[in-house]
Structures are given as C-alpha cells and as structure tokens.
Amino acid sequence: MxxxxxxxxxxxxxxxxxxxxxxxxxxxxxxxxxxxxxxxxxxxxxxxxxxxxxxxxxxxxxxxxxxxxxxxxxxxxxxxxxxxxxxxxxxxxxTINICALKCLECGNVFEVNYENKERKCPKCGSMEVICVKKENFCKKKCSRINIE
Known part of the structure; x- marks a missing residue:
C-alpha cells in the first residue's frame, strides 16, 4: 500500500x-x-x-x-x-494555510494563517474562537484541498 x-x-x-x-x-x-x-x-x-x-x-x-x-x-x-x-x-x-474562525463572543467571522499562534478576534479581542468548518479549534485541516 x-x-x-x-x-x-x-x-x-x-x-x-x-x-x-x-x-x-x-x-x-x-x-x-x-x-x-x-x-x-x-x-x-x-x-x-x-x-x-x-x-x-x-x-x-x-x-x-x-x-x-x-x-x-x-x-x-x-x-x-x-x-x-x-x-x-x-x-x-x-493547503493554502488559511482558516476561517468565528468569535464566540461577538460572532465575527475572520480568516487567519493557521500557523499564526495568536487566535484572537480582531473585532473584540476575545480568544474564544472556533474553526468555522470544524466547529473546533483549527488544526491544519481547514482549507486543505484534495481534488484529483
């Protein structure tokens, strides 16, 4: 295999x-x-x-x-x-290294490079953010594309 x-x-x-x-x-x-x-x-x-x-x-x-x-x-x-x-x-x-995150405090949706260690909402500054695609903290799987 x-x-x-x-x-x-x-x-x-x-x-x-x-x-x-x-x-x-x-x-x-x-x-x-x-x-x-x-x-x-x-x-x-x-x-x-x-x-x-x-x-x-x-x-x-x-x-x-x-x-x-x-x-x-x-x-x-x-x-x-x-x-x-x-x-x-x-x-x-x-992978394009971009994750879409949603702030749990204010609902703002924003994109960050997933290598960026600081995952803070640019609107309200909250650290309570989740991955929009996985409804979990982003772990490199967001925005990976596999099309053959």
Whole structure:
C-alpha cells in the first residue's frame, strides 16, 4: 500500500486558470491539467529564483518530492506549448494555510494563517474562537484541498 500523499503548501492560487493557444477554439482543444502545487513549484523556482532546498521548505515537502513536482509541471507546460494544447490549472493536494474562525463572543467571522499562534478576534479581542468548518479549534485541516 503506497504512503498517503503529503499536503503541499502553496502561497499563490491563480485567478486565471485556463489558457488556450491563439486561433484555436476551446471545443477543438485537448487540455493539459496543471495542478496547483505544480504551478507553485514553478513560481517558487522560476519566478522567485529560490534554490531547490528553499522551495521544498516553503512547500513543506522533501527536496526529492519538490523535484518530482517541478519536473512534472515543466513537462506538462512544454507539452502544451509544443503541441498546442490548452492549460487548465486545478486540483492537487495542497493547503493554502488559511482558516476561517468565528468569535464566540461577538460572532465575527475572520480568516487567519493557521500557523499564526495568536487566535484572537480582531473585532473584540476575545480568544474564544472556533474553526468555522470544524466547529473546533483549527488544526491544519481547514482549507486543505484534495481534488484529483
């Protein structure tokens, strides 16, 4: 039995998620699906110019896993560009590190980075907050997305 896939941390989710070659209709195209974590790997390495170890650390994966992710991402992009295929960005196993919390004192709903140790309502300052999704204190499972 294979090990479960480890969540990959991403800091960027694109607004534009579909790219097609000019002069081709969407109905005529084959699609290449680029996972969110694959796009994040290319962003960290190719745009932010981080080394492999820094990229892996930011994504919370091993260096080998990072290399596998970026190799697959680059293969997909190269295939789409050379074969005139559309690129659809969606899915994967990733977390955006954001939790929606609700204050039990004033009812305010707000978002925080789940690595933030201080979980205090920005409206009233109360520490009595619960995770909106789990109705419990948030433990990294909020905002994890698993779409394959």
């Amino acid at each position: 294979p090990r479960p896939i480890k969540w990959r941390r991403v800091q960027f989710v694109p607004e534009d998620t579909y790219f097609i070659p000019l002069n081709k209709r969407k109905c005529e195209l084959e699609e290449i699906v680029l996972k969110i974590e694959e796009l994040e790997a290319m962003r960290l390495k190719d745009i932010e110019k981080l080394n492999q170890e820094q990229c892996a650390e930011k994504m919370m994966v091993s260096r080998q896993t990072f290399q596998n992710i970026i190799d697959e991402a680059r293969r997909k992009v190269a295939q789409a560009l050379t074969e005139g295929k559309a690129i659809k960005i969606e899915g994967g196993n990733y």
